[in-house]
Amino acid sequence: MLFGYHWDLTSNWTFALSILPILLHGMLVTIEATLLGFFIAAVLGLVFAVLRGSPTRLISYPVAFIVEFFRDTPLLVQLYFLYFVLPNYGILLPAFMTGAVALGIQYSAYTSEVYRAGIEAVSRGQTEASRALNLSRADTFTRIILPQAVPRIIPALGNYLISIMKDVPVLSVVTVLEMLNVAKIIGDRTFQYLIPLTMVGGLYLLLTLFASFLVRALDTRLPKRGIPLK
Amino acid sequence: MLDMLPTLLGGAWVTVELTFWSTLIGALCSFAFGIGRLSGNPVVKSVSVAYIEVFRGTSLLVQMFWIFFALPLMGVSLSPMTAGIAALSLNIGAYGAEVVRGAIQAVPKSQYEASRALNFTSWQALWYVALPQALPEMLPPFGNLAVQNLKDTALVSLITLSDLAFRAESLRNLTQKSTEIYGMTLLIYFALALVLTAVMKVLEKRIGRWKAGGGR
Numbered sequence: 156m157l158f159g160y161h162w163d164l165t166s167n168w169t170f171a172l173s174i175l176p177i178l179l180h181g182m183l184v185t186i187e188a189t190l191l192g193f194f195i196a197a198v199l200g201l202v203f204a205v206l207r208g209s210p211t212r213l214i215s216y217p218v219a220f221i222v223e224f225f226r227d228t229p230l231l232v233q234l235y236f237l238y239f240v241l242p243n244y245g246i247l248l249p250a251f252m253t254g255a256v257a258l259g260i261q262y263s264a265y266t267s268e269v270y271r272a273g274i275e276a277v278s279r280g281q282t283e284a285s286r287a288l289n290l291s292r293a294d295t296f297t298r299i300i301l302p303q304a305v306p307r308i309i310p311a312l313g314n315y316l317i318s319i320m321k322d323v324p325v326l327s328v329v330t331v332l333e334m335l336n337v338a339k340i341i342g343d344r345t346f347q348y349l350i351p352l353t354m355v356g357g358l359y360l361l362l363t364l365f366a367s368f369l370v371r372a373l374d375t376r377l378p379k380r381g382i383p384l385k
Numbered sequence: 386m387l388d389m390l391p392t393l394l395g396g397a398w399v400t401v402e403l404t405f406w407s408t409l410i411g412a413l414c415s416f417a418f419g420i421g422r423l424s425g426n427p428v429v430k431s432v433s434v435a436y437i438e439v440f441r442g443t444s445l446l447v448q449m450f451w452i453f454f455a456l457p458l459m460g461v462s463l464s465p466m467t468a469g470i471a472a473l474s475l476n477i478g479a480y481g482a483e484v485v486r487g488a489i490q491a492v493p494k495s496q497y498e499a500s501r502a503l504n505f506t507s508w509q510a511l512w513y514v515a516l517p518q519a520l521p522e523m524l525p526p527f528g529n530l531a532v533q534n535l536k537d538t539a540l541v542s543l544i545t546l547s548d549l550a551f552r553a554e555s556l557r558n559l560t561q562k563s564t565e566i567y568g569m570t571l572l573i574y575f576a577l578a579l580v581l582t583a584v585m586k587v588l589e590k591r592i593g594r595w596k597a598g599g600g601r
Contacts, residue, residue, distance in 0.1 A: 227532060227578035228571045229539035232550055236571060239563035324446040328543065335447055339454075348454040356451060359443040 157337065162345060171350050174341055178354055181337035182362070188255055188333060189320040195259025196319065197312060200266025204274070207267065226264035230325050233257050238329045254326035258319050265315050273308035274300060306377040313370030317363055334358065386565045389556055393566075396552035397573050403466075403538040403548060404581070407473035408531050414478025415527075419485025420511070433482070440479030446540055448472045453544040469541035477534045484526045488519035521593050528585035532578050539574070549573060 158180050163173040206218040225233075234257040241248065248256065277300050285295040327336035338351035421433035440448065449472035452463065463471065492515045500510035542551035553570040557563050 224571075224575055227536070227582075228574045229536040229550065231539040231542070232553065232567060232570050232574060235550075235554065235557075236563075236567040239557060240567055243564060321444040324444045325540065327446075335444065335450065339450065342454060347458075348450075349458045352447065352451045352455045356439075356443045356447050359447060360439065363442040 157340060162341065164345060164347070167350060170345075170347065171354060174351055175354070177337055177341065178334055178351070178358060181332060181334035182358060184251075184331065185320065185323045185333040185362075188251065188258065188323045188326060188331065189316065191255040192258030192262065192319050192323070193312075193316045195256060196262035196266050196315065199259055199263035201270055203263055203267035204270035207271065208274075222264045222267055225260055230257060230261045230322055231328065233261055234325060234329060250326075250329045250331050254323075254329060254331050258322060258326075261322075262315055262319055265318075266312060269308055269311040269315070270304075273304040273311070276307055277303045309377060310370055310374040313366075313373060317366050317370070320362060320366065321359070386562070386569075389560070389562075389566060390569070392552050392556060393549060393569055393573060396547060396549035397577065399546065399548040400535070400538050400550075400574075400577065403469060403473065403541060403546075404531075404535045404577075407470050407477065407538070408534050410470065410474035411477035411481055411530075411534065412527070414474060415481025415485050417482075418478065419482035420489070422482065422486050423489060425507075436475075437479045437482050440476050441483070445472065445476045445537055446543070448476055449540060449544060465541070465544050465546045468544060469538075469546050473534060473537055473541070476537070477530055480530055480533075481527065484523050484530070485519075488522040489515055491522060492518050521589075524585065524589045524592055528582060528589065531581055531585055535578055535581055536574070 157177050160177050160180075161173065162177075163169040203218055203222050207215050207222065209215045209218075234254065237248075237257050237260075238250070238253050241253070281299055281303065282295060285299045290299070323333050324335035326333055327339065330336075332340075334355050335352075338355045341351045342348035418433040418436050421429045422437065424430050424433070449469065452472050453465065453468040456463065456468075489511075496514050496518065497510055500514045505514065538548060539550040542548055542554060545551075549570060553566050556566050560566070
């Protein structure tokens with residue numbers, strides 16, 4: 156029994172049907188972790204992108220190094236680090252939060268590149284024209300550059316949302332009950348690994364196909380020349 | 386603290402071996418299925434599409450657990466090392482296949498028309514005309530995938546393989562010095578990634594000479 160659902164081992168089909176609600180329970184946790192991790196990655200990535208573009212080398216160089224470090228080390232070890240080291244310094248987070256933070260940190264390295272590339276892709280002439288029209292630097296950034304960068308940034312961010320979703324099972328090592336962990340527990344208790352693990356694979360396929368459909372739909376809907384921000 | 390270093394470095398060597406083999410086999414999968422996806426044969430094409438979609442659409446850890454825990458129930462038992470390398474290379478191969486496909490499709494159409502005019506078979510056109518031009522374009526994304534693969538090897542610790550991440554975890558259980566152990570582990574992974582990036586850069590430079598108008 157798990158989450159109040161019993162499994163029925165009379166045949167393969169009844170077993171699959173009886174564990175489906177349990178797996179969907181796990182899927183909900185997967186989606187929650189994905190969204191929270193993505194939110195952290197999106198915000199932290201923006202901070203990194205802005206700091207990295209700073210004209211002061213004392214800021215931009217260390218930030219570039221940190222981003223590189225986050226990108227080049229495995230999520231699993233970052234997660235272990237957060238989970239086992241932070242409590243030594245008095246920071247106690249629930250496993251789920253630790254996992255979301257680890258996802259956010261790992262992917263902030265990728266999203267910061269997305270922001271940077273998106274902003275750099277807006278032609279230089281736009282900045283010069285704004286300067287010529289006597290717009291302030293803040294106005295140039297928020298009203299001229301950003302609206303043109305957003306349509307390039309959003310689809311790329313969407314792809315990282317899907318990548319984050321596929322990395323959520325790693326959180327199972329710190330006892331987060333996401334979909335794979337739930338399937339593993341069912342397997343441990345019934346000695347039936349094939350059906351739960353195959354179902355998780357199938358559910359993942361559905362999730363990623365659905366998510367990439369959404370990202371593509373968003374991509375075609377976005378006006379290519381920029382979004383007027385008000 | 387330094388007495389733990391040999392243990393960790395021993396694990397790092399397992400990580401290096403895993404990365405080497407799975408990147409190599411992954412590259413073979415990339416070419417096989419990336420070219421297969423462009424094939425005119427409907428069977429080859431649909432097998433390639435199915436492979437790419439399944440391995441890119443599901444989580445690597447799910448694939449690894451499936452190969453390690455579920456496959457034995459169908460009568461195929463693999464050692465942790467084989468299962469780990471199989472999962473890693475099949476996974477990275479699916480991403481690589483998309484890179485190969487993209488690079489081959491980016492070769493200008495006129496090149497194929499010219500090969501047709503010169504009476505090349507489609508294999509000759511692929512081998513002598515398309516691939517030499519596509520390969521330099523593939524290398525930068527391949528470099529990223531290789532680093533991705535190096536990071537992914539950490540997951541084999543969850544199927545009982547004694548790699549760097551696994552030994553860090555065992556050392557922590559033994560000594561409770563989590564800050565030092567995980568700090569060192571992260572640094573070793575970082576160093577490995579930097580070396581791998583440098584190797585891929587050298588490869589990029591050598592093969593970059595094949596670019597059209599090259600020989601400089």
